[in-house]
Amino acid sequence: QVQLRESGPGLVKPSQTLSLTCTVSGGSITSMDYSWGWIRQLPGKGLEWMGVIAYESSTDVSPSLKGRTAISRDTFKNQFSLQLSSVTPDDTSVYYCTRLAKATMSYDYWGQGTQVTVSS
Secondary structure, three states, X not given: OOEEEEEOOOEEOOOOOEEEEEEEEOOXXXXXXXXXXXXXXXXXXXXXEEEEEEOOOOEEEOOOOOOOEEEEEXXXXXXXXXXXXXXXXXXXXXXXXXXXXXXXOEEEEEOOOEEEEEOO
C-alpha cells in the first residue's frame, strides 16, 4: 500500500548541493507512527544511514554527515527531501528514501533507489 519514490538529478558537480525528494503515497508523513529517512549505498560498500525526519519535523542526522546534511518535508505534497552540500565524488551512491516504523524500529518500506553521480 505504501509507496516511496525518489526523484532528483542523477548528476551533480563537485562542491554543489545534492537535492533529492521522496514522494510518499498510501500513507501520511505526519503520522505519529513513523519517521522518514534517507539511506545510501556507496559503490562496493554497505548501506550508510544518513538521517531521518519525524512526524513533528524534528531530525536526526548521522554524525559523519551532520555538517552538510539537511532533511526537510512538505506536508502539503506529502514529500520529504534530502540536501547534501559540498559534495565530492565520494558521495556518488545509490540513494534510498525509507519509512521507519516506530513499533518495530525497522525500515519497512523503501523507494526503488536512485543513482546519483558526483562528477565534473
